Amino acid sequence: MADAATGALRRTLNLRRPDEVYNAIIDAHRDLNDDQCRAFDAGLILLLANHVGDADVIGEALVAARLSLNGGSRAG
């Protein structure tokens, strides 16, 4: 993963109302099937990437996000 100490990607909380934002994201997926979720997330990522703008930050995030592949239940 990217060297976080020198990287440009923000590691600490930057959301003023974190639970509210988190739940808004979840709620936005509530009525979508799997394919729709994928399409929705693709659009969301592109919108946010454009907003971020910085290619280094986005590059770091692309590496860091691979960590998410190991978060779930080991049994299920």
Add this chain to the structure above:
Amino acid sequence: MSSYQYRHYPYRRPTELDGPNLDGKSKRRPVVIVGAGLAGPTLALALAVRGVASVLLDEDDTVSNGSRSICQAQHSLETWDRFGIARRMVDKGITWEQGEVYLHDTPIYHFNLAPEPGHKFPAFVNLQQYYVEEYLFDRCLDEKLIDLRFRNKVVDVRPDSKGVSLDVETPDGRYTLEADWLVACDGVRSAVRHLLDLPFPGEVFHDQFLIADIRFTSELPKERRFWFYPSFHPTNSVLLHRQADNVLRVDFQLGRDADPEEEKKPENVDRRLRQMFGPDATWEHEWSSVYTFTCRMMDRFVQGRVIFAGDAAHVVSPFGARGGNAAVADVDNLAWKLARVLAGTSPASLLESYCNERRAAAQENILNSTRSTDFITPKFPASRAFRDATLALAREFPFARSLVNSGRLSVPTVQPGSSIDTPEGDTDWLRGPAPGTAMVDAPVVNGRGGFLVDHVGPDFTLIAFAARAADLPALPAGMAGVMVAREGAAPLGWTALQDRDGLVRQRYDGRAGTAYLIRPDRYVAARWRRPDARELAAALQRATGQG
């Protein structure tokens, strides 16, 4: 079996069964409270502090069956301290302020609920509900203004515009009570709510959880621990809390499809515990229960002369310790208002603010507990994917740790914009509790050591910062004054407090002239940089429903 010795409190034949009083009429009661759990006795005591007599009815004759609501929050302890029983709870219970969240078997997030020192009470004391009820009952039984009646079951309620009559069943038969006000503190299955056929709308959750209370002999952790997918329970979450008497509460998430009867069998509970604690641990069973939960709230907590409080009015999931503590906060909010209405010093419309403020609090509690529930038990695949990604990122990224939601633990709710609080005129506050938020504690000296919460009484209190006593504003009638000054004697009607560590000044952004009006329930009603007598009187009028 339980290490707690359940006492059976004596039933006494109610005098009403032997006919009306000598004057031919049965005695009318100012307040009848139904239900002696956490809310009912707390309300009876808070009314007694204000000189109001009450009859407290309970259909049972003993305390809570099982440990149930175990996390007693600071705000609740402050409430109980006014009856002299909070110290007993702290001494008996387990003080904790820290928690640890694990993913698989690795700690990913550590939290401290009390990052600042100088409060009289800790963020939480874990104490089984049966002990809290025992201490409340003991205190109620000593109190002449409280008529606590065990094995008195309400079977009919007939409200009218002036009061309520209710039929009560006892082992010796039925009798009728007349009351000006009836307060239903009779829990989630409230008999009063059912008898009046009032709706209780909300959301039902289907995930099942197994609670196992066990007496444990090995070294016990003091902090709250929460696991997502631990190796000893790989498909779900587990929550661990320590209680008094070396009792541990282990709470296993079982999922939707578990068979509750199978899960409750001691050999199956033991199998789960053995996986968790390893081959050498030993324990004895105290209590087990498989539960699901609902989040519900009544449309109105005040229905004419019948008032609802605690679980009877609103219920939440257990994540966050928001059930019992909200019940105590409800009656703390209600007691002073009801006492004023009964004394005729405030109009009955003041009770509307109880309904509005505590409904807002219940909504906040339901929102928080529903979010925690959705994080712990995601309801659809995308929700689970985001949850699992948050957990995975939490190892490396502090921001993701903040999103991990294993329960946002109960703090006093914010009740902004209440009609009885005075909106702020000054805008230069750097910190300090705004109107609609709870006061914060700090150490003070008044002859001997103590805390600010000790000096906020059962009526309204003005906390004023002043260089000299001569700078203090004139107090309107019905308001006690607390002067925070470096030195100097207090004028009549004022208590002088020294700011031992400068923390009162800091936490209230106090400068010479600054004043906070604190309500009897320890919420801020108003604050100013330099109030005059007219502003103080107007804020008090408004806070007592006369504005």
